[in-house]
Amino acid sequence: xxxxxxxxxxxxxxxxxxxxxxxxxxTVIFSMMGVLNFAHASFYMLxxxxxxxxxxxxxxxxxLVIAPLLVGMIGMAVERYGLRNTHKHGHVAELLLTFGxxxxxxxxxxMIWGRSPMDYRVPxxxxxxxxxxxxxxxPAYKIFMLAVSALVFVVLLIVLKRTRVGLVxxxxxxxxxxxxxxxxxxxxxxxxxxxxxxxxxxxxxxxxGPSLVTQSDMAALLGPILFVVIVFGGxxxxxxxxxxxxxxxxxxTFAVALNGSLASMFGPLDPGMGPSVLTDIWNVTIxxxxxxxxxxxLVLVLIVRPMGLMGTRET
Amino acid sequence: MLEVKxxxxxxxxxxxxxxxxxxxxxxxxxxxxxxxxxxxxxTVKAIMxxxxxxxxxxxxxxxxxxxxxxxxxxxxxxxVPEHRDIFPxxxxxxxxxxxxxxxxxxxxxxMEDMLDMFPNLAARADTPAGVLSGGExxxxxxxxxxxxxxxxxxxxxxxxxxxxxIVQQVGDLIARIAQAGLAIxxxxxxxxxxLRISHRVYIMGHGRIVFEGTPDQLxxxxxxxxxxxxx
Numbered sequence: 441x442x443x444x445x446x447x448x449x450x451x452x453x454x455x456x457x458x459x460x461x462x463x464x465x466x467t468v469i470f471s472m473m474g475v476l477n478f479a480h481a482s483f484y485m486l487x488x489x490x491x492x493x494x495x496x497x498x499x500x501x502x503x504l505v506i507a508p509l510l511v512g513m514i515g516m517a518v519e520r521y522g523l524r525n526t527h528k529h530g531h532v533a534e535l536l537l538t539f540g541x542x543x544x545x546x547x548x549x550x551m552i553w554g555r556s557p558m559d560y561r562v563p564x565x566x567x568x569x570x571x572x573x574x575x576x577x578x579p580a581y582k583i584f585m586l587a588v589s590a591l592v593f594v595v596l597l598i599v600l601k602r603t604r605v606g607l608v609x610x611x612x613x614x615x616x617x618x619x620x621x622x623x624x625x626x627x628x629x630x631x632x633x634x635x636x637x638x639x640x641x642x643x644x645x646x647x648x649g650p651s652l653v654t655q656s657d658m659a660a661l662l663g664p665i666l667f668v669v670i671v672f673g674g675x676x677x678x679x680x681x682x683x684x685x686x687x688x689x690x691x692x693t694f695a696v697a698l699n700g701s702l703a704s705m706f707g708p709l710d711p712g713m714g715p716s717v718l719t720d721i722w723n724v725t726i727x728x729x730x731x732x733x734x735x736x737x738l739v740l741v742l743i744v745r746p747m748g749l750m751g752t753r754e755t
Numbered sequence: 756m757l758e759v760k761x762x763x764x765x766x767x768x769x770x771x772x773x774x775x776x777x778x779x780x781x782x783x784x785x786x787x788x789x790x791x792x793x794x795x796x797x798t799v800k801a802i803m804x805x806x807x808x809x810x811x812x813x814x815x816x817x818x819x820x821x822x823x824x825x826x827x828x829x830x831x832x833x834x835v836p837e838h839r840d841i842f843p844x845x846x847x848x849x850x851x852x853x854x855x856x857x858x859x860x861x862x863x864x865x866m867e868d869m870l871d872m873f874p875n876l877a878a879r880a881d882t883p884a885g886v887l888s889g890g891e892x893x894x895x896x897x898x899x900x901x902x903x904x905x906x907x908x909x910x911x912x913x914x915x916x917x918x919x920x921i922v923q924q925v926g927d928l929i930a931r932i933a934q935a936g937l938a939i940x941x942x943x944x945x946x947x948x949x950l951r952i953s954h955r956v957y958i959m960g961h962g963r964i965v966f967e968g969t970p971d972q973l974x975x976x977x978x979x980x981x982x983x984x985x986x
Contacts, residue, residue: 604858607849611842618840621803623828623856623903 443574448697449690454582456689457589461644462662463669463681464596465637471613471676473630474531475523478538481663482545483638487511487645488654489549492560500563508642515638519631542659550656558654585647592640593682600678609633613676665692668734672741674751683749688734695730756781756938757802757832757907762810764794764801771797773962774810779907784929784939786949788984789959795942796837798959799909803827803834814907829856833905837912837942839892841899843885847876850884850895854902862904863935869898872931890921897928907938914945926951946984950974958983 466480490510494503518541526533561567562581569577600606608629612619620626645658652658669688673680741748757779764772771794779785787795801808804824812820819827828834842850851866870877873894879887884895893913900908910929914922926948933939933952943949949956950970958966958973960983966973973979 604852607845607853610845611853614844615840615842617805617824618836618842619853620824621805621828621834621836622854622899623825624853625823625825627823 443576444697446573447576447578448693450578450582450586452690452693453686454586454589454689455693456686457586457593458644458648459665459669459689460682460685461589461592461640462666463673463685464593464678465633465640466666467670467673467676467678467681468609468613468633469637470670472609472616472633473523473527473534475534475538476667477637478535478663479518479541479545480538480637480641481659481666482542483511483515483641484645484648484662485549485656485659486514486545487642488560488649488658489553489558489645490642491646491649492553492558492654495560495563504643504646507646508639511642511645512635512639515641516631516635518638519634523634524627524630542663546656546659553656555656558649560649560654562650581651585651588643588647592643596640596678605629605632665734668738671738671748674748677748677750680748680750688737691733691737692730695726695733698726756783756815757940758811758813759798759802760811762798762801762808762812764797764806764808766797766806771806771962772801775959775962775964777957777964777967779938779940781906782933782936782938783955784933784941784953786941786943786953786956787959788943788946788949788956790984791944793959794962795959796911799834799911799940799942802909803832828903828905831904831906833900833903833908835896835900835908835910835913837915839889839896841884841887841892841895844883846881847884847887847895848880850899851902854899856903862902864898864901864904866902869902872928873898890917890924893917893921893925894928897925897932901932905937907940908932909940909942911942912944913941914943914948922948 462480462484466477469475469477469480487507490507491500491503494507498506522537522541523534526537562579566579566581566584568580570580570583571578600610608619608624612624612626612629616626619629665688669684670681672688673682673684757777759775759777762772762775763770775794775798777785777787777798787798789795797806800806802812802819804819804822804827808820810820811818814827814830814832817830819830819832842853845853848866851869855862870880873891875891876887876895876898879891884892887895897908897910897913913925913929917925922945929939929941929948930952939952941949941953950973953970956966956968956970956973957964958979965983966976966979968976
């Protein structure tokens with residue numbers, strides 16, 4: 441049991457940090473531009489596929505740097521030539537643009553790489569167990585993923601809190617017009633933020649690719665969870681996104697790992713109803729409901745606290 | 756320095772500015788007066804490009820119609836908006852820092868001077884600006900715009916909702932800005948400060964300028980005051 445807790449905690453934090461790499465960009469972009477970027481998870485997928493392809497050509501380590509840069513450039517181009525032109529027609533048009541983009545990217549990826557999972561492997565240098573907890577070997581690659589995410593988190597924090605560009609971004613989160621009146625080129629800041637946000641999503645894809653599955657439906661699988669994270673954390677709040685990422689990461693990991701059901705918890709109190717709808721519910725395991733837990737959380741948060749954990753505005 | 760000719764602006768279908776003509780010379784203090792809703796704020800917003808302007812606006816001889824706000828700001832036009840848009844999550848010091856347009860060229864207003872001028876701001880230099888009082892926020896936004904070293908500063912309703920003693924302080928600050936040689940366009944509803952420090956006043960009504968003159972001329976003109984200012 442202790443082993444399960446230790447391993448699940450590690451995995452949960454890891455999944456949470458990956459979610460944060462994605463949700464940090466998404467939530468900042470939403471807050472600054474008022475656009476919920478449906479294509480954000482697609483940038484994550486692009487990162488994974490670029491990472492896979494580049495690591496076959498030139499090796500994993502160069503891919504780790506180049507793939508996120510490529511994705512970041514695509515993101516900047518989407519902002520500069522797509523969203524900026526659509527902006528004058530309102531948020532619905534922008535939303536539809538990112539919506540269409542998400543589908544387009546999925547289809548393009550499927551056309552180039554097909555729909556089956558890629559053989560994207562952990563680089564040899566990291567393909568060994570880092571340590572053993574009880575009987576489980578914990579892979580070094582997962583520790584590497586954790587380290588990369590933590591590093592990005594720290595760098596992001598320093599840039600936001602300690603640099604001038606960071607201050608401009610923070611100010612533009614709430615008062616973009618005023619920031620422009622003070623002489624800052626808000627359009628360029630938007631493009632930069634969109635680029636960095638996309639690059640972070642790409643980076644998440646590159647490092648998650650070998651560990652999870654690199655496949656053309658990976659964006660569609662992860663996208664909805666991202667929305668849960670940023671709504672739960674409070675739209676536009678980075679600290680909120682961080683906490684929500686960790687909570688969702690841990691909840692999902694633990695729920696999958698636990699095999700408990702109402703029956704096993706309250707076994708002796710079994711009402712003995714015989715086969716009925718209720719017995720089914722009685723015997724459902726936590727692992728079986730794991731996939732819906734984040735969405736239940738989303739619904740609950742929207743009912744109880746619509747601004748999310750640390751958000752300031754109503755959604 | 757600033758020349759506005761036949762300026763029109765629209766909010767949706769409503770025609771807010773219907774041909775505004777005005778000018779401000781270098782170092783001149785000008786007030787734009789009028790009742791609520793006559794288009795005073797819209798005039799400054801149109802000059803800054805926040806509301807799309809139609810007509811002619813020249814700043815230092817350069818046509819600025821159609822330029823994005825940040826470029827207009829870089830030409831030396833400062834704007835302190837009506838709602839004291841401070842950045843609430845940033846500290847007082849960070850707010851002031853964001854007023855600086857070019858970190859390589861220090862302007863004539865320095866952070867230390869600002870904090871010396873306002874002990875209240877100095878005491879809270881490292882607290883989030885969101886907790887400041889209305890008067891302190893007004894000082895902060897004005898100082899923040901000054902940090903960008905403007906040659907003309909447009910201040911929209913700086914005394915709105917402030918206690919009389921604070922209004923007095925805001926008036927002192929504006930007088931000090933004028934002493935430093937900046938041109939000022941003060942948008943106001945109250946007459947007190949405007950008449951005290953202005954060289955010239957404009958009065959707006961129904962989207963147009965309906966009176967132009969010195970403060971003394973306005974004081975002498977009961978008819979204009981009754982028709983366009985008094986409630």
